[in-house]
Amino acid sequence: MSPRARISDVARLAGVAPSTVSAVLNDVHGARVKESTRDRVRRAADELGYAPNALARGLRTRRSGTLALISDVIATTPYAGQLIQGAQDAAWEAGHVLMVVNTGGDAAIERRAMAVLRQQQVGGVLWATMSHRVVPAPVPPNGTPLVLLDARDEAGAVPSVVPDEEAGARAAVAELASHGHRRIGFVLDRNDSPASEGRTAGYRDALAERGLPVEDALVARAQSDSTGGEAAAGVLLDRPDPPTAIFAFTDQMAVGVYRAAAARGLRIPADLSVVGFDDLAVLAQELRPGLSSVALPHYAMGETAAATLLRLVEDPAAEVPALQRVPTRIVRRASVGPAPRA
Amino acid sequence: MSPRARISDVARLAGVAPSTVSAVLNDVHGARVKESTRDRVRRAADELGYAPNALARGLRTRRSGTLALISDVIATTPYAGQLIQGAQDAAWEAGHVLMVVNTGGDAAIERRAMAVLRQQQVGGVLWATMSHRVVPAPVPPNGTPLVLLDARDEAGAVPSVVPDEEAGARAAVAELASHGHRRIGFVLDRNDSPASEGRTAGYRDALAERGLPVEDALVARAQSDSTGGEAAAGVLLDRPDPPTAIFAFTDQMAVGVYRAAAARGLRIPADLSVVGFDDLAVLAQELRPGLSSVALPHYAMGETAAATLLRLVEDPAAEVPALQRVPTRIVRRASVGPAPRA
DNA sequence: CTGAAAGCGCTTACAG
DNA sequence: CTGAAAGCGCTTACAG
Structure with a gap:
């Protein structure tokens, strides 16, 4: 297991072709493989500690399984980091991994970030500010779905998620x-x-x-x-x-x-x-x-934005709301009492 | 430019072979290419808006250009998100991109996270807690460098970065x-x-x-x-x-x-x-x-940890300090005055 | 000084 | 029911 096992290693051990291993491990719909063969393949994969190389898979399938979150800064506001947590959790749930990059509000860094993320073949990008703002719509990598988080673009052309x-x-x-x-x-x-x-x-x-x-x-x-x-x-x-x-x-x-x-x-x-x-x-x-x-609702906003983005990643033509307002929540402590008699 | 340009497109437009494009664009040391050819290649790349596919490159070079940060939670403590910001900035500076995943402190999720990150071929992982703790050393993907952030492992076997x-x-x-x-x-x-x-x-x-x-x-x-x-x-x-x-x-x-x-x-x-x-x-x-x-020093800790990890990524045999204590900083406001006379 | 070939590790039609 | 072949887009020796 020192050098990582490849699909061909699994195939050899199981006595089948790599394409069969792929079909079994990915549960390819409609692939006819005998149950006993499936077992052999799965056992071989286990034994070798096989895990597919996401780069190779992504190259072939044109889906990297990654999402990105670009923000000006994180955590200037104390709990705004929850935006990231919510987005990450939603991405993870859907089998995606989240990349983050901070631009410090610098437009040049932002352009470079978009370029780098494009190279990384991210499926979609979340563009967040750490406090609700109206911004000029950022330019995503060619054809990459984009959702604004805690921000709305001037033209209203990009789906965005904000607090209500x-x-x-x-x-x-x-x-x-x-x-x-x-x-x-x-x-x-x-x-x-x-x-x-x-x-x-x-x-x-x-x-x-x-x-x-x-x-x-x-x-x-x-x-x-x-x-x-x-x-x-x-x-x-x-x-x-x-x-x-x-x-x-x-x-x-x-x-x-x-x-x-x-x-x-x-x-x-x-x-x-x-x-x-x-x-x-x-x-x-x-x-x-x-x-x-x-x-x-920092966490919920992050979640909602990522979920929206994922729908667009699955289907770029999907209909998503232009603006989602996420409900706030009142936390009661002790500063409210009955009105004093006049 | 609708379908993204590939290196072969650039090669065709410049009238050279893909390998020459690669040599020019990557400034390969010792590659002898006439200056005029270099110009043609660069112009062609510009014209097509060419950016290399990081998946293909990573597959070939076995370096994905990514680092990961795993943490229990982010931002329970108000400004701890700065850890991420510091780590991201340092990674970015070195041409790497940072993936984040939160485990919520759940060991099963953590194992899955390690597995997924291994599939993603991350170059190294930062393992952070959001408040200075001593932890059992997490198990990184086989052979992947690991640095602890705001945490120290019980055995002291893993390099770690903590506040002083x-x-x-x-x-x-x-x-x-x-x-x-x-x-x-x-x-x-x-x-x-x-x-x-x-x-x-x-x-x-x-x-x-x-x-x-x-x-x-x-x-x-x-x-x-x-x-x-x-x-x-x-x-x-x-x-x-x-x-x-x-x-x-x-x-x-x-x-x-x-x-x-x-x-x-x-x-x-x-x-x-x-x-x-x-x-x-x-x-x-x-x-x-x-x-x-x-x-x-949340930000500085994130930076230091990422820099340490990057050294290990470059050279897994590099000597790095087992424990780095990052200096704190005193912020003076108005709560300190001269001692009252006895 | 430059190009042709091989190969990184997968998945996807397709053949049988 | 299973395998051989091609190809995703790069880079790396190597040949000339």
């Missing part, structure tokens, strides 16, 4: 409203990203559906960190008719909401309820009280 | 001592991991080197989260001769130290200085004051 920002925001508002809150504030960042737009739409819709006030005085924007969150929450809390609950654009902004509340002698959740977004467990569960938050 | 826990702890103590602290406490978890042992050793050595007190009364163990950190710090702070500074085993335990201090009316850093470990930016930078912390 809107539903996430609606769930946050629902959580607050179900505890009797009527004046629900929203603290968000200053960028015009799909995340901002989606969450804003979800927030307003959820309020409107319930007949709750949708007022500009309930929304404040600031930079997307705890300092910004503190400032924005301060603005809302200092208004004449302040909210009794605040939905924060991110958990980091929610940290600022906690600070703004503390500075004003407001207790959470007795005086103010808070829901964040992202579910950065390491942060949300260490706050006191623990922060309820809407979790981004 | 000891130096990290020494740096934390040095940071505190340089601000005049003499009674420096240590709050750690209850597991007997390489991390616990290394950081404990570093803490004691650094103290001893400086002639500072090394006392059991300055060390408290508890579970590895903020609740544990709070309890352990409470024990230390309530003792007759409490520390003026605390080194926490993790940032999460440091959060508990902050709470214990607040509960006792101690301000950070005026009354108590704190240094954490892990540098979970999302947490450390959101605390008030920002937490100084020892950062784990």
Whole structure:
């Protein structure tokens, strides 16, 4: 077994031709081989520890059994690596292996990556960003199926998989409203990203559906960190008719909401309820009280994107949805309580 | 260009034999080809958008140009995905592509993974855990080089790359001592991991080197989260001769130290200085004051491990260090101040 | 200075 | 029911 066994070694040991070994081991449909011969072949393969050479097979069949994931960076956001895990698991399930390459956002590296992956004959490529963005559609190797992950292309021509920002925001508002809150504030960042737009739409819709006030005085924007969150929450809390609950654009902004509340002698959740977004467990569960938050479905997005890509790999003409929004999930901790009596 | 160009297409267009194309495009050392012929070949390759088929090349040369990274899970710890990024960058730099597979810690999946990677003819495998552990040495595909990442095998027979826990702890103590602290406490978890042992050793050595007190009364163990950190710090702070500074085993335990201090009316850093470990930016930078912390070198570890593996891939008999400890780095924020006057 | 031949390890029609 | 042949797209001696 030192030099790896080849199919011809198995054939010789079993006393058959290589083509018979191939037919048996691959369970070729319609191949008529006596059961006793099959047994001999399988035993010989076992004995030699035979495993087919994927390069030779791929060369012949024109299917390498590989998928690739190209991303700008991995894990700038703490749990975004789950995108890779989900994609890998789905690829693996389907008998594929996943190659990863990071471009650091550099267009030249990205072109080289596409070229190298083409040489490697990857069956398809997943193109991911580590936070939901709209991007110019990348150019895949000639004829290679492509799916965008956590990104949407400007033209909408490439199938893409993104988090359902809107539903996430609606769930946050629902959580607050179900505890009797009527004046629900929203603290968000200053960028015009799909995340901002989606969450804003979800927030307003959820309020409107319930007949709750949708007022500009309930929304404040600031930079997307705890300092910004503190400032924005301060603005809302200092208004004449302040909210009794605040939905924060991110958990980091929610940290600022906690600070703004503390500075004003407001207790959470007795005086103010808070829901964040992202579910950065390491942060949300260490706050006191623990922060309820809407979790981004990184793993599921990776899985969905890989599954979509695989359908395209099997059949390039397959109909796949242009845009799949993957549901978020709300993680309840202790930052939401009943609305205080007016 | 619809069907991909093959080397024979380039040869035909350039009016030479495929072997000449191969020699030119691969810059084969010692191949005598007229400069004018080289030009013709290169122009033809360009014109056809020719890129060699890595499967065919790998089959012939017995080098697939791929490396693999097997890990239990990715990104349970927020920034551990950087391990992958570092490994990928190093592999890429050397003209290799990185395949990843997650086993979820399942031994059966791991065996299958090794088998599949062997079929894929990977040149070498990186075996990673997402937090420094001692493990039974995994069995790589026959003759394939193996390097452990963030893990050490029981027998010490496999080259491995780990963080320098000891130096990290020494740096934390040095940071505190340089601000005049003499009674420096240590709050750690209850597991007997390489991390616990290394950081404990570093803490004691650094103290001893400086002639500072090394006392059991300055060390408290508890579970590895903020609740544990709070309890352990409470024990230390309530003792007759409490520390003026605390080194926490993790940032999460440091959060508990902050709470214990607040509960006792101690301000950070005026009354108590704190240094954490892990540098979970999302947490450390959101605390008030920002937490100084020892950062784990995930990216550098990934790079180092891949570089080591590549040496083994080039030359299986290469001498590589059995154990490489990668330096940590201290990230200063605002939780360390001068020791209060006694 | 360049080309023809063999072969890497498979699978796929096809013949018998 | 099974085997011989061809070929996937390269690279590597080797011949001239």
